[in-house]
Every structure is written in structure tokens, then in C-alpha cells.
Amino acid sequence: MADVTALTFLALCLPLIGALAAPFIIRAFGAGGAWLLAVAPLLAFLHFLRLLPQIADGEIITDGYDWVPVLGLRFSWFLDGLSLTFALLITGIGTLIVLYAGGYLKGHPDQGRFFSFIFLFMGAMLGVVVSDSFLMFFIFWELTSITSFLLIGFDHEREAARRAALQALVVTGGGGLLLLAGLLLLWGQTGVAQLSELLQFGDIVRGSPLYFATLLLVLAGAFTKSAQFPFHFWLPNAMEAPTPVSAYLHSATMVKAGVYLLMRLNPVMGATSAWEVLLPIFGGLTLATGSVLAIRQTDLKLKLAYTTVSSLGLLVLLTGFGSDYAVEAAVLYLVAHSLFKGALFMVAGIIDHETGTRNITRLRGLRKAMPLTFAIAMAAAFSMAGLPPFFGFLAKEEIYTALVGGDLYSILATTIAVFGNALMFAIAFAVAMRPFLGRPVETPKPPHEAPVLLWLGPAVLALAGLLVALFSGVIHGAISSPMASAVAGIPKAVSISLVPHVGLPLALSLLTILLGIAVYWQLDRSRTLVGYLLHSVQGPDRGFDHVIAGLVRFAHHVIAIVQPRRLDVYVACTFLCVAAILFVPLISHDELPLGFVWPADLRLQEAGVMLIALFGLAAVLIARDRLTAIVSLGIQGFAVALIFLLFGAPDLAFTQFMVETLAVVILALVMTRLRLSPTDPRHGARRLFDIALSLACGLGFALLLMRSTDAPFNTALTDFFNAHSKLIAHGANVVNVIIVDFRGTDTLGEIAVVAVTGLAILALIRIRGNSERRLATNDPDAEEA
Structure with missing residues (x-):
């Protein structure tokens, strides 16, 4: 067990190590450094792969390290069928993405920075799916938003990339804050702060009067992260990121974080009417919206991005549907989607990289120039379309098995699923066939087959979509069944295979194929029709701009009131x-x-010090300029220092002397350099x-x-410090020990404040000095400075 703990911790740290090493490796080896960098996620993948037999046998691995034991905070992980499957997808596809990025960004001047960002993103997402403690989970959850912001805005010189990055950060970061409130409510209701322990408190959570409020907060976090309607708009805009980011983000990482959260909490918050109504409604809306908007696009990446929105909606619908096979269908489709969507995004990147365009209307006849890419695209499209012998076929059959029923609820869900799957069928072959078939047309760059770093990743994923279907029995035992059991909270055995069962699900599959072929045959007309119907619709994307603009205007009004300069x-x-x-x-x-009591034993020297303080106060009040007032103000501090000295605290007295001296000197320096008016402009009511x-x-x-x-004077602290200063801190001077040891952090903070203040003052003085020199030389920028 100690071996597993150490290796798991190392596996979680490997992406962070890769982030640190990436700039140096790329600088030393260039694009070839991608092979070396890919070792880090590959080793993590192999470690998690090694744990499959234990998890398949029903074992749950929880371990970690104490962080703040007094508060019960642990750096802990929780590995079961659900989290292990996600960990395998993140590290396995992450390995292929690293290789793909090495070829896609070959020669890019910021390639090292990109790899650092992608490894940080990988580590954050890995932390989300294996975290056990609420705090650790939330920290990694927000880190995915921050690192995705860096990746989406990688080409930061383009305004569109900056806007997309900011939009993703605002939407997902805001949802994360709501999720934090939901986690705190769960903690308050159950008294546990570990996900592994929370699974035992489902009845308490569902029976709590705060259940609905908790559910809404959790759904807000999940829906914003997984781009559910009406928060779906940020995901297609994230296509401003380089294609390796798009492929990784859409297949195995950030967009599935919300789905992971819903699946993780299904045993705790599921099986209620609210859960089984809200999730299918929003999931169905997202499925339909994404499918329709995908038809409208001409950019290959955007078409795939909107189908990702559709797929996420389908996963949310299945997670909340509540039928016997819904969980199994969600599990199968999640794995299938990760494989075919990662492959198709990388194919879109290959086409763009080798032809110079992603516009589907400008791409034809690439099959002869890029035969390998065409074969990979077709294999991935077959899986996305739900055709045998690929894993997508198994997922689609299980989806229809889960949704069919005679009640209105099931009929509506089935209708939406058939409609969405048919449109995704058409999009799959639009991406995989349209650019490759027909008479070749001129493209910005002469097309040719991609180098190995580019085609290796999509080829492995497309082949995996075939192999996991052919060996579905083994895959179900190792991955599908343990994952479904974790999501359902009870043992589940997935048994579907490539052998179709004659019945309504198969008939619905055939209907989906026929509708998909019809839409593909009339793809151009369908795109025109959707564009005509939606040309005047201002969706949530435009609404986001209005909200941000209104927020900025509101901030200006508030600042004008609270910060009048x-x-x-x-x-x-x-x-x-x-x-x-x-x-x-x-x-x-x-x-x-109770009242003021004049000290009866006031000594002459103490009265003298008080008299000095009164004289200093009078000097401040009658001073005719600020510099004199500042110097006079120091008299008060020196009087306090003398009091400390008289009462046997020489250390405090010395500190007070130093602080007052420095304060007077610094303030006087600032006043003299800023040349403030020597007179006091306050009059009348303001002075009063x-x-x-x-x-x-x-x-x-x-x-x-x-x-x-x-x-009454309480001597508890005095007694404690007197008793422990020598024993614990090995210091005879109690005051020094208190400041340096017992209150060391507080003292460090005070030193930091003084240092920062000094730096700020120095900066102001230098700015002022530069402005004066520019004015002396008639520099036109001097007035603005």
C-alpha cells in the first residue's frame, strides 16, 4: 500500500514536473523534445493502468498526506471506477496531445510556454478527478479555469483570443464560486469534507431542507464548466485556442469536469424528482441547441465544438434520466466520445496545418494527397455516427435502450436523442468526407500528408475506438462496469456487445442513420436554412457582452463615488x-x-513624559506648515517610547524610537519631494x-x-510565555521570543508591509523625478506622466 501511495503521489506530480521542465527541454531539443516530454503523462498513464485489476475487483483506493491535521485538511485522493477511468483518459490522451502539439507548433517561438501551460492544465484536471477532500477538489477545479484561460488566450496578441479566454474564465470561474457554496452546504449537512465519506450520506443530503439550494449551487458549477444551456456559448469561442488545446479540452478534460461532478454526486444527490427533471431538461436543451448550431458552421473546429456541446448535453441528460440503463449508457458514451472527438479535432488541425484553411466550403479532393488522414477521419466518424464495428455503436444502442419507454417523459427524451444523434451523424461525415472527396480545389497551402507527430495521436484514438468495441467484454470488465457501479452507487454489470439485439433500440438506430444521411445529403441547404432562421437571434454570447459592458459602466459609477481621486x-x-x-x-x-480614575501613584518623570506629549500635540495643532506638523507629530511617538522605557520594556522602547524616526524621515522626504502646499486649505465646515x-x-x-x-488583569498569557519561552524557543528574553517565535508570522507580515510601503514610496519619488526631467527637456509625454 505504501508503494501505491508513493507512486500515485508521483503520478499526480508528473504533469507539474513536466510544466517546469518543458521550456528547458524545448530550448534544448526543439520540436523533438515533445517525445521526451510525453514520457511524463505516459508514466502516469501506466501507473493508473496498473491499478485497473484492483479497481475491477471492487477495491477503492483512498490515501494521501496530512496537510493541516488540526483542521482535518488532507492532500488526499480517491480512486474508484469513475475517477480511474477519467485519470486514464486524461493521461493517455494527454500523452498523444503532447506529441501532436510538438508537430503542430513546430518552430513556434513560444512552444516551451505552451507546453508548460498544457502540463499545468493536465495536472489541474487530474487533480479534479482524483481529489478526495472538498478543498483539494475545489482548488484543482478553479485551477482548470485559470490554466484554460492561459491556453485559450495563448495567442494573446489577437483580440478574439483574449475575449474568448476572458469569457471562459468569467463563466467557469463564476460557476466555481457557486460550487464552493454548494460544497460548504454539503459539508454543513453531513459534517464530512471527503468525497469518499460523502457517498455514505446520500439519505441525509436528500432529506435536508437545504437539498434544493445545494442542488442548484452544484448544478451551477457543473453546468458552467460543461457548457450546458444557457452557458454553452463559451465553449465554441474557446476554439480560438491552438488545435492541440481544442482537442484536449473537448475530449478528455475541462468540459467533462462538470459531467464528472454530476456522476460523482449521483449516488448522493440523485434519485430525486428535482435531479431527474432539471438534468434531462437542461441536457436535452443543450443537445438540441448544439446540434442545430453545428449545422450552421463552416469552420471544421466550430462544427466539432458545437457537437461537443451536444454530446455534453446528452451525457447530462443520461446522468439524470434515472432509468436502469441510463448510467451504463452515459459511461459508454463518455468513453466513446473521448476517443472519436479527440481524433476528429486532431484531424481538423491536420487539415488546417497542411492546407492553410479549416473552411469546409474551400476544401475538396484531399483524399489522394492525404490518404492516411482520410482513413483516420473515417474511422473516427464511424464511431461518432454510431456505426459498427466501433465503440460509438455500442454507446448509441445503450442510449436508446435506456431512453425508450411508453410515458411522455421517455418519448420526449428519445425524440431529442434521435434528433441530436442524427445531426451529429451528418456533422461527423461532413468533417470526415467533405474535405477529402470530390474534385481537388486550390487551397492556401499545397496539401500533403502530415508528419508522424501529427497523425500518430488521431490514429491511436481512432484505432482504440475500434479495438475497445471488438474486445468489449474485456473492456466492460475492466472499465465500463466499475465506472457504472461508481456512478450508480450500486454494482452494475455492462454487457452490451457488437451483436445487435433486434428491437426498438435497433430500429431507432436505423432511423438515426436515415435521418443523418438525409441531412448530410442536404447539408448546404440545411446550413442555409438554419442560418436564415437564426440570423436575427442574439444568443447568450451577445448577452455576455452586454452583461460585461453593463458591469463596467456600473463599476465606473461606483468608482466615481467611492474613489474621487x-x-x-x-x-x-x-x-x-x-x-x-x-x-x-x-x-x-x-x-x-465605568469612569476615569486618575493614577494616585503618578511619578514625576511619568507626569513629565505626559507633559512632553501635550506639548507635542500643541505643536502639531499650531504648526503653520505640514513639514513642521510631521516633525512635531514624532514627539508623540517618542513620548510613548519613554513610557515603555520607564515601565521596564527597553526592547519595545527601542522599536518605538526606530519606527517614529523612520516615519518622520520618510514622511518628511515625501513631503519635500512632492512640494505640497505649505498652507492648510481647509476652512469653515470642513475644518470643524x-x-x-x-x-x-x-x-x-x-x-x-x-x-x-x-x-481584572489576566495573567494566563504572561504565565504561558514565562514558562515556555526558555523551554520551547530557547530564549531568555521573553519579548524577543514572542515577536520572533510565537508571533513570527505576524512579525514577518509587518516587515513585508513596511518593505512594500517603502518600495511604493520609492516608486512614487522616481516617477515624480522622471516627470520633472521630462518637463525640463520639453518631453511631450511629461504631462501625462
């Missing part, structure tokens, strides 16, 4: 808050001091307001200190 207003607001913080608790909780505010803050602090001294 006047330092005196900022300072006044700050001290108003300070006064409120001091007075409100004292008054509302009846904690005003400032006086009242100053008195309120001073009185508030005085009342708080007086109330503190009313209470």
Missing part, C-alpha cells in the same frame, strides 16, 4: 470607519468604561468636521483602553 476624502472615510468600529461595539453591548472626526477617533481609543483596564 482625493486623498483627503479617502482619509476621512477611513477614520469614519475607525470611529464607527470603536464606538458601535462599546455602545451596542453596553461596554462603556475634521476636528470632530479626530476627537471621535481619539476618544474612541481612550474609551476602549479605559474599558480594557477596568477588567
Whole structure:
């Protein structure tokens, strides 16, 4: 078990190691470095593959390392049939994507940066599917949004790429925050913060009065991540990313994170009317919307992107449908989709890379120039269309077996599934056949077969779609059945094979094929018809722009109120808050001091120090310029330091002396360099307001200190530090030990604040100095600076 723990931890770290090493390896080996980089995800894949027999036997692997034991926080993982299948897809397809990217981005000046991003993305997605603790799961969940932002916006010089990256981050990041609230509610309802333990509390969650609120929050996170209607718009826009990103994101990673979450929580939150209504409704809408919009596109990647939206909708529909075979159908289709969609996206990238265009209306007759790519495309299209002998056929048969029924609910779901699958059938062959058949046409680049780094990945995935169907019995025992059992929460045995069973599901498959052929035959007319029907429709994508623009306008209005670019207003607001913080608790909780008691044993030297402080205060008030006031203000700090010295705290006194000296020097330096007006511009009501505010803050602090001294002195902390300073921290000076050891983090923070403040002041002074030099040389940029 220790061996499995160490190797699993290493497998999770391998993508992060690859991210660190990628720039150096690419710099040293160029595009050939992709072969070396692919070793990292390949080793992780082999480790997870090694765990298949244990998981197939019903074992669940949970382990990890304590992070903050006092708070019960662990870096822990949870491997069952569901998470292991996802881990295999992420690392296996990730290996092929790394190789593919080496060929696709050959010669790109930022290839090393790209590989770092793709490995970070791989590590984040791997963390999502194997995480056990809620906190670890959420951290990796948000990391997928951040790393996808970096990948989608990789070509950051293009405005479209920047917009798509920002849109994906806003939508998925916002959904992630809602998901965090849902996880906190689950934690509050069950008292557990581990997914492996949560599976035992399904009845408690479903019976909770907060169930529906929790469900909506979880669905918000899942729907935004997996691009469910009406949040589907960000996914096609993410095609601004390089094709290796599109292939990886759409096949095995980010877009399936939401589906993974729904499958993971199905034993906990499923089997309720809300679950079985909301998921099929939104899944069905997404399936229909994506299929129709895919017909409209002429860009190969966009056509495939919208069918990904459709497929995700189908997976969500099946996860929430609730019939006996729905879970098995969802599991089979998820694996099949990962294989054929990854292959087809890479084929689209090959076509673009070797011809210079992805526009389907400008591509014909590539079969002779690219025969291998054509064969790969057809194999993947057969699986996507649900034709034997590929794995997509098994998935489609199981889908119709799960959905058929005599009630209206089943009829509607089946109708939507047939409609969506028929359109996806047409799209599959539009991508796989249209560019390759017919008379060759001129393309921006002379077409030729792709190098091995480009065709190896799609070839392996297309071949895998065939082999897993031919050996479906073995695959079901190792992957499909354990995964279905994890999703259902009870043992499930998947047994469907390539041998068709005569009945309604087979008839629906034949109907799907006939409708798909009809749409493909009239593809151009179908595209024109859909474009005509939707030409005036402003969808959620345009709505996103309106929301962002409105948010920016609202922010401008708010900033105009709360940040009027006047330092005196900022300072006044700050001290108003300070006064409120001091007075409100004292008054509302009846904690005003009992009265002021003048110390009876006040010594002469103490009275002298107080008198010095009063003289300093008077000097501040009557000072005719700010510089004099600042210097006079330092008298107050020195008086406090003398008090510390008189009461036996020389360390604190020395610190106070240093702080006051530095404060006076720095403030005086700033004042002299900024050449502020020597006179005080405040008059009348503003001066009265400032006086009242100053008195309120001073009185508030005085009342708080007086109330503190009313209470009997508690020596618990004093006794603790006296007893443990020498024993634990090996220091005889208790004050030093408190500052350096017991409150070391606090002291470090204070040092950091002072350092940052000093740097900010230095930057302001240098900016001012540069502006003055530009003005002296009549530089036109000086006024703006």
C-alpha cells in the first residue's frame, strides 16, 4: 500500500514536473523534445493502468498526506471506477496531445510556454478527478479555469483570443464560486469534507431542507464548466485556442469536469424528482441547441465544438434520466466520445496545418494527397455516427435502450436523442468526407500528408475506438462496469456487445442513420436554412457582452463615488470607519468604561513624559506648515517610547524610537519631494468636521483602553510565555521570543508591509523625478506622466 501511495503521489506530480521542465527541454531539443516530454503523462498513464485489476475487483483506493491535521485538511485522493477511468483518459490522451502539439507548433517561438501551460492544465484536471477532500477538489477545479484561460488566450496578441479566454474564465470561474457554496452546504449537512465519506450520506443530503439550494449551487458549477444551456456559448469561442488545446479540452478534460461532478454526486444527490427533471431538461436543451448550431458552421473546429456541446448535453441528460440503463449508457458514451472527438479535432488541425484553411466550403479532393488522414477521419466518424464495428455503436444502442419507454417523459427524451444523434451523424461525415472527396480545389497551402507527430495521436484514438468495441467484454470488465457501479452507487454489470439485439433500440438506430444521411445529403441547404432562421437571434454570447459592458459602466459609477481621486476624502472615510468600529461595539453591548480614575501613584518623570506629549500635540495643532506638523507629530511617538522605557520594556522602547524616526524621515522626504502646499486649505465646515472626526477617533481609543483596564488583569498569557519561552524557543528574553517565535508570522507580515510601503514610496519619488526631467527637456509625454 505504501508503494501505491508513493507512486500515485508521483503520478499526480508528473504533469507539474513536466510544466517546469518543458521550456528547458524545448530550448534544448526543439520540436523533438515533445517525445521526451510525453514520457511524463505516459508514466502516469501506466501507473493508473496498473491499478485497473484492483479497481475491477471492487477495491477503492483512498490515501494521501496530512496537510493541516488540526483542521482535518488532507492532500488526499480517491480512486474508484469513475475517477480511474477519467485519470486514464486524461493521461493517455494527454500523452498523444503532447506529441501532436510538438508537430503542430513546430518552430513556434513560444512552444516551451505552451507546453508548460498544457502540463499545468493536465495536472489541474487530474487533480479534479482524483481529489478526495472538498478543498483539494475545489482548488484543482478553479485551477482548470485559470490554466484554460492561459491556453485559450495563448495567442494573446489577437483580440478574439483574449475575449474568448476572458469569457471562459468569467463563466467557469463564476460557476466555481457557486460550487464552493454548494460544497460548504454539503459539508454543513453531513459534517464530512471527503468525497469518499460523502457517498455514505446520500439519505441525509436528500432529506435536508437545504437539498434544493445545494442542488442548484452544484448544478451551477457543473453546468458552467460543461457548457450546458444557457452557458454553452463559451465553449465554441474557446476554439480560438491552438488545435492541440481544442482537442484536449473537448475530449478528455475541462468540459467533462462538470459531467464528472454530476456522476460523482449521483449516488448522493440523485434519485430525486428535482435531479431527474432539471438534468434531462437542461441536457436535452443543450443537445438540441448544439446540434442545430453545428449545422450552421463552416469552420471544421466550430462544427466539432458545437457537437461537443451536444454530446455534453446528452451525457447530462443520461446522468439524470434515472432509468436502469441510463448510467451504463452515459459511461459508454463518455468513453466513446473521448476517443472519436479527440481524433476528429486532431484531424481538423491536420487539415488546417497542411492546407492553410479549416473552411469546409474551400476544401475538396484531399483524399489522394492525404490518404492516411482520410482513413483516420473515417474511422473516427464511424464511431461518432454510431456505426459498427466501433465503440460509438455500442454507446448509441445503450442510449436508446435506456431512453425508450411508453410515458411522455421517455418519448420526449428519445425524440431529442434521435434528433441530436442524427445531426451529429451528418456533422461527423461532413468533417470526415467533405474535405477529402470530390474534385481537388486550390487551397492556401499545397496539401500533403502530415508528419508522424501529427497523425500518430488521431490514429491511436481512432484505432482504440475500434479495438475497445471488438474486445468489449474485456473492456466492460475492466472499465465500463466499475465506472457504472461508481456512478450508480450500486454494482452494475455492462454487457452490451457488437451483436445487435433486434428491437426498438435497433430500429431507432436505423432511423438515426436515415435521418443523418438525409441531412448530410442536404447539408448546404440545411446550413442555409438554419442560418436564415437564426440570423436575427442574439444568443447568450451577445448577452455576455452586454452583461460585461453593463458591469463596467456600473463599476465606473461606483468608482466615481467611492474613489474621487482625493486623498483627503479617502482619509476621512477611513477614520469614519475607525470611529464607527470603536464606538458601535462599546455602545451596542453596553461596554462603556465605568469612569476615569486618575493614577494616585503618578511619578514625576511619568507626569513629565505626559507633559512632553501635550506639548507635542500643541505643536502639531499650531504648526503653520505640514513639514513642521510631521516633525512635531514624532514627539508623540517618542513620548510613548519613554513610557515603555520607564515601565521596564527597553526592547519595545527601542522599536518605538526606530519606527517614529523612520516615519518622520520618510514622511518628511515625501513631503519635500512632492512640494505640497505649505498652507492648510481647509476652512469653515470642513475644518470643524475634521476636528470632530479626530476627537471621535481619539476618544474612541481612550474609551476602549479605559474599558480594557477596568477588567481584572489576566495573567494566563504572561504565565504561558514565562514558562515556555526558555523551554520551547530557547530564549531568555521573553519579548524577543514572542515577536520572533510565537508571533513570527505576524512579525514577518509587518516587515513585508513596511518593505512594500517603502518600495511604493520609492516608486512614487522616481516617477515624480522622471516627470520633472521630462518637463525640463520639453518631453511631450511629461504631462501625462
